[in-house]
Amino acid sequence: MHLLTGLVIVVMAVALLRAIVPAQPTLTMLGGSIAALVLLVAYRHDLLGTEFWAGAIGFVAILSALLVVLHPNPMVSVLFLILNLLCVALFYIMLQAHLMAVLQVIVYAGAIMVLFVFVIMLLNLRAEEGLRLGSGAERWLAMGLGGVFAALLFWALRHRGGQAWAGPGRYIEGFGTARDMGALLFGEYLFVTEAASVLLIAAMVGAVLLAKRRLE
């Protein structure tokens, strides 16, 4: 746990620096490389251990998430978002939730992000290069809200509920496989699942209706 806390602090520091000094994303890269080096040195005796991998993947996840926001080129931002989603999928695999991991890759990384890429290509958003920062008040507000979010995150990490992790490679009864997940979705949570699907269809019909210039 202390490892993840340390990582979050390093990344937050880099982000803060970045928010104050509007420079190129190379600064983020530099901070990231230093953090990676620290990580490698700290875990040089246990490079195949679970904690090292959790830290390494989490590190890539946080770094890519930062670059989504900080990179001036929208297409590159989208690619870092995909990298971030893939890291989250790896976390699901480490937690034995294989189906969730695969669905994460298919639905988010594979389908939804293609639409992002599609829209960026369609609009050809090259002119957006060069980061536009908000006014002074906006920046302070954003930093304040970010601080609140970070505090919440720390609180959640400290007081996390639920059962302890069973360890790598161990199957937890009734958790993670396609069969278990199906039983949950179409058993206990059937109403929620169906309600969500109706909601999505309503949203889609609404979008089509709004996009149509003239109703016939």
Next chain:
Amino acid sequence: MDPATLRVLIEATVKIALLFGLNLTVVAYMTLVERRVSAWIQDRRGPNRVGPFGLLQPLADGIKFIFKEAILPPHAHTALYLLAPVIIFVPAMVTLSVVPFGPPVELFGLSIPLQIADVDGGLLVILGLSSLGVYGVALAGWSSNNKYSLMGGLRSSAQLISYEMAMGFAVVGVLMTAGSLRLDDVVRSQMTHGWNVLWQFPGFVVFLTAAFAETNRLPFDLPEAESELVAGYHTEYSGMRFSMFYMAEYANMITASALAATLYLGGYHVPGLARLGLSPNLAALVQVAAFGFKVAVFLFLYVWVRWTLPRFRYDQLMNLGWKVLLPVALGHLMWVAFIVLAGWA
């Protein structure tokens, strides 16, 4: 490191090396097959100068690709331009790892499954990885900073999303009869219930059509339609970078063929083999050969269709995907649900 971990590592490494080599060899010789078969269909001779029957032609092509100048267009987005061939090539090579090639074989007193990874969501892993390949095409089109490339990239992302839906629905039918996402379970269920192609013919047709579109092969190769887009998304690529797109296309064809054989033609199952009373390892060999034959049939079909049908127009492609294949796949799903409920499968 304890012996059990070491054994798993060695076994996996050997299997990965074998499959990688096999995959690349088949890719190389598919290019030759494509040219020889197209020549045969068009009543020509085809490449037959390099080696006996032109068998060394892929080698000559490879050497030529390596020695071609690798052009880096000055107006391209360099990083993404270099990354795109990698993004398309890696998933194309990796997807075959969850396909079972045969029943487990006994070697050195160990039972070795002929599959690199038997994961719980095997089929979904293939769909997920192949859906990542589209970024290669889209990025190649965008980063080349060329209008033809951009059009190709746009078309491919729209096309892949459209046909993924139909393909997914067709595959759900197979999963319902097998009751599992593991490809080995799908093969085993077909041993007891008969091949899926008999029960689920509409699903098979939808799957095959969508697979043609997903691999960007004719009649759905609009992203690189040379009559209107020069060479589409890979217009600006040359040398080995171009050849990576080319190899990825053939690797995707192999994966799609292996998947079609596994899902609908019983995978490595050979009807009536158990009655011959062969030793387990010999039977496994026969079954691997049968699987190879089934894959080869689909690969030939790919080539055959390419040199027989003309290319679709873009609106025809979209109409076929959304207005024909998707409803057919949905109707088929109802039919399979009925079969499963009635207890026929």
